[in-house]
Amino acid sequence: MQDIFENTILCKHCNKKMLPEQITRKGFILRTLKCESCKNQIIHPEDLKEYENFQNLKKKNFKVKLRYVGNSYTVSIPREIIDFMNEQEQEINDMVNLCMEEMGRVSLNFRW
Secondary structure: OOOHHHOOOEOOOOOOEOEEEEEEEOOEEEEEEEOOOOOOEEEOHHHHHHHHHHHHHHHOOOOOOEEEEOOEEEEOOOHHHHHHHHHOOOOOOOOOEEEEEEOOEEEEEOOO
């Protein structure tokens, strides 16, 4: 299937050819087309949809159990989060980076 951004797209305001660019929002790389003269910008619909899915997932509050296993505690990561990460084609490692950010807050990083 052909991508719409592979075609020449003219700006609706000034009728000039829009040029491809990339912008980054919260770690997401979004493909865009930008008009150099009037600065009109179009974000790729698929990228925008994935970014919106991320924003919706980010708003959710998951209640998970803290379990004691051996000499450590474990927390289950909801499947919805793992599925989203897999959709983004990010490889999930067996090892993750865990650190204490502040009192009462622990962060889990899947990227090294």
